[in-house]
Amino acid sequence: MDRRIRRDVRVDGVVQGVGFRPYVHALATRLELAGRVGNDVAGVFVEVEGAPEAVGEFLTALQRDAPPLARIEHVRVTEAAPSGAARFEIAPSDAAGVRNTLVSADSATCADCVRELFDPADRRYRYPFVNCTNCGPRFTIVRDIPYDRPLTTMAGFDMCGPCRAEYDDPGDRRFHAQPTCCPDCGPRLSLAAAADPLADAVRRLRNGEVLAVKGLGGYHLAVAAFHPIAAATLRARKHREDKPFAVMTADVDQARQLCFVDGESLSDLTGHRRPIVLMPRRDGTPIAAAVAPGNRYLGVMLPYTPLHHLLLRDLGEPIVLTSGNLSEEPIAYRDAAPLAGIADAVLDHDRPIHIRTDDSVVRAGALLRRSRGYAPEPVTLTRRCRRPVLACGAELKNTFCLAKDSRAFVSHHIGDLENMQTYRSFTEGVEHFSRLFEITPQVVAHDLHPEYLSTKYALGLDGVELVGVQHHHAHIASCLADNREPGPVIGVAFDGTGYGTDGTIWGGEFLIASLHGFERIGHLAPVPMPGGAAAIRQPWRMAAAYLGDTVESWRPEWNAVVAMAAKGVNSPVTSSAGRLFDAAAALLGVRDEINYEGQAAVELEQLADPGVADGYPVRVDELIVQGVDLLHGIVADRAAGIEPPVIAARFHNGVAAAILAGCRQARDRSGLDTVALSGGVFQNVLLTTRAVNLLANNGFRVLTHRRVPTNDGGISLGQAAIAGA
Incomplete structure (x- = not known):
């Protein structure tokens, strides 16, 4: 009698709803093996028995030839006594047990x-x-x-x-x-x-x-x-x-x-x-x-x-x-x-x-x-979460993230949490993910900004440990998690707005950061935001704040806004790179007022001539970047009659050079040579390409985002990685 062996196999990953059971059935049948395959709350289980050579080929082919939509994370194989099964079948699904499957x-x-x-x-x-x-x-x-x-x-x-006949036929594409x-x-x-x-x-x-x-x-x-x-x-x-x-x-x-x-x-x-x-x-x-x-x-x-x-x-x-x-x-x-x-x-x-x-x-x-077609596939973390985590994300481009063990489930795109309809979508999504992946959070991470609806949601939860995570630390941690790196790294976090640990508005930051903590070692030189949120909607206000009366005003309110900024009346201080781009766009006549977030910066990038190689010089002293130097370059070139596409390109190249200068100073201070770039400003392909090339040519290893957005849509992953670690 031929020798017969049995192996019990556990397959984890995205293996339900992707044709995995039919694939296993067809593979086992072709190799004349007996046993069964089924779904349960942990993934897919397989019991396979037959000739040793055939079982060996089955185990080799199981991952090698998996269906195109399958994402196998782990395959665990254990020996078992043969049961004497005569054929291979698909077993009924088992809904009992602790859920660990993916959707x-x-x-x-x-x-x-x-x-x-x-x-x-x-x-x-x-x-x-x-x-x-x-x-x-x-x-x-x-x-x-x-x-x-x-x-x-x-x-x-x-x-x-x-349809039922197709569904029941192991040889059919709809099995x-x-x-x-x-x-x-x-x-x-x-x-x-x-x-x-x-x-x-x-x-x-x-x-x-x-x-x-x-x-x-x-x-x-x-x-x-x-x-x-x-x-x-x-x-x-x-x-x-x-x-x-x-x-x-x-x-x-x-x-x-x-x-x-x-x-x-x-x-x-x-x-x-x-x-x-x-x-x-x-x-x-x-x-x-x-x-x-x-x-x-x-x-x-x-x-x-x-x-x-x-x-x-x-x-x-x-x-x-x-x-x-x-x-x-x-x-x-x-x-x-x-x-x-x-x-x-x-x-x-x-x-x-x-x-x-x-x-x-x-x-x-x-x-x-990151939404349809990507969610809810998880991001694998380098550091396992000690306890289940909910990360509530940011205010704009919100996503949330639930994490357990080494899996982080970043949600579909929720949107801007600025009205009750979107907030309800957020809370319903959290409940659905919690149920779907059977994650009951013990730790809840949130942004430091006290007025974000996502923060208020976190603060309203009972029986959990709360972890406040600084916005730009979360950006860099998101990039680390995206690249499966623990840090520390030199983090460059450039965006529009983030609540700083000193109570000011950050957004042009150089950090030394890991999943366990961060140090702010540099930033853009702070300037006032005259009118607060009005300065976001009207980029010319940022030009006025940066340049004051050193340029000829082109709006009747200019002098009043300059005075407002000088006196600090309704003018919170910011180090935001996004606001620097706004000022540049206004000076170039690209846009005085915006109708959607980031519009001025988007149009400034589109204006820029990518063939221009030189950039405006900018002082970076003790890791403080004097962004005003870039704006003076714009003013001088406009007065000299230089074409706007050339000016826009020189501005971008100047920002990239400032990033390099800051990272070189950070390397001298810390000995680190890996840089993580994160934040909404790095959606700008021209800037990111120039910065990455400059850094790589100067001996840096550069991390950018691949699996989650560099904008605030990736914040929740960073929060989860920090809280989990």
Whole structure:
């Protein structure tokens, strides 16, 4: 009799809802092995027995050939006595025990499903909800774990006979694919009084109407991107003055007609996450002026649901697809009622969305907003958390983070916590993540700013240990955690606003930082912010604060604001790099007033000529950066008639040189040669590229963000890493 062995296998990671059980079943069957595979609250368990050679090949192939959406973290193998099983089967899921499983992010429609969608001979031809084990909704439909249909929002749709046969067939692509459905048993589209909702939606878009469209994680607002009146109408109704809209194109060729698509952008565009990708736009395209007014970049994404594929194919041109919300409110997801004053009609469907999830945004390979397609996949920490942690994040671009052991679950993008609707989205998200991953926080980390709603939430919790984390320390810790580094490093944290330990507003900081603490060793020379928050909305005020009466005023209020700053009346002191960029933008005539956060700095970067190599000199004495030197350079060049793109580039190069000078002084003081760059200012690709190159050429190892945003969307990860350590 041939010798028979058995191995029990535990697989941890993103292994539910990604076709892992069918894959294991097919692999074991091919190798003529017996046993079973199943889901439980900890992940996937496998019991496999048979010939030693076949078991060995099974264990080797298990990770090597895993499904494309699987993310295996650990595989543990133990010996066991053979049970004499005669075949390999999929076991019923087990919901008992301590939860330790992961939930897959939503994934764009795969190539196989797209082929079915447009195949007239297929029974799912033009069905807007086609999906399989390799694609479709995941996180947005999961109510609880283990990931099985009764615990998703598909529970209300009973599978028909043919779908059930596919679901039960180990050789089928839909074997145990929980959202499996078809036109006979699945969700349906609707549009008021329309016999053919899709055809009516396309007709309305062609006619210039504003359409609300229910997607994976919420409602979008859509108009034909080449229709100038429709785009302007959407902008007016949404009360969104200048901030660009995203555009969805049918395919890569259409995207290339609008933008310059490099290799990195192509990879992001076509990958299964399908974020909005910011790319340089081409001149002379028929995109309506109101889509991205005055912006040299365009945010483009490809279809990621079957409904998008159908809409884009039938319309024959790109569409604007922007979050379905009123300005500053979270995306609508339960119904389209909040959009009644914006949309002319709603292309709806009856598959409920359990958790709202906005689109992710990427530029030059770096995440600016981490949401659909990425959340809730965890970030692995280098230091295990001693106790479960909740990190409440910042005020703007809020995310929260729940961490247990070595996993940090950074949430989807919540938004700016400046109204009750967004705050409610925050609290509901925390409750959902806590339940989903069975994490009961014992330590709660929060920003030091006492007026942030995220801080007030933390302070209102009972029975937990509170840890206040300085904003810029959290930025650098986020970069460390993102790169799986413990520190210490030289941290350069440049952003708009952060509450300092001295009660002033920080934002241009040089730190020596690790996960265990930090020392502020340098910063931008502080200046007043005349009018407080008004100085953020009106960048010319920062120019006045920096330069006073040394330049000729160009606004009637200039002298009054200079006097206000000099006397310190309603003029809090700041070391903010963001405010320095604002002052530069105002001096160059880029923008005196802004309509969205960071607008002046964004437009200043777009103005800059990347071919200019020289920069303005700036004094860095004892790690205090005299930002005013850069502004004097602008004033002198403007008086000499130098072109604005050259001036903007010299300013950027001067900031990069100041970062290098500060880091060299920090290295001399500390002996450290690793630099971590973090903060919203480093969303600026021109500045970041120049700074990284200068630092690398001067012997520094440079860490930047890869898995979470460098802006405040990454703050919660840094808070969690600090509190956990």
